[in-house]
Amino acid sequence: MGTELKPFHVTEKPIDGAPYIDYVTHPGAGAVTLFAGTVREWTNGKRTMYLKYEAYVPMAEKKLAQIGEEIAEKWPGSRTAIVHRIGELAISDVAVIIAVSSPHRRAAYEANEYAIEQIKKVVPIWKKEIWEDGEEWIGDQAYKPEGGQT
């Protein structure tokens, strides 16, 4: 590798889970959960050709790190690493990887799910679906993080 892994990272390069499993594994851990979010072809009856992600990279990496800190507080002994890919992604490409280690498996599952839910709420990353007959930024009518409807 030659370069040190950034535990909270937004990148244009393809991503792979193995280094993140290694990164979060430590002697106090008894479980590691690895979540990979992949590009789905069909959404609500519409066929996606490919996706385009963009991010406010410095803020997104800060927010990912904040999620890691929250997990360490809520599930003591847990360690988190998250990488999100941006740019153009093809069907079945991996868009996001979340690795969480915890002393016991239940915490590792719960914390991992917490991470993806927080990503979808507060991390400034956007997805555009490109179909055969058009395209649209997703999230336009969705969740507003603070003040406003949930």
Next chain:
Amino acid sequence: MIYLHYFAGLKDAAGKAEEELSWQDGTAADVLQWAKTSYPSFDFSAVQIAVNEEYVLETEPVKSGDHVAFIPPVSGG
């Protein structure tokens, strides 16, 4: 001078990702109002504002040198 950052649909509507705006004193709400007036085709109703990479309320002061980002509803993951 403040630095504005646009993303997703707002970037498309503005035709640019960033711009500079000469600025004295004001709040995030004032910057939002400027953007609404400048890019009337975009629906700002669900947009959050971040100043220097942190979400803020519209009452947040904005000073010269600040980076103000308009954050449409996010859709990562």
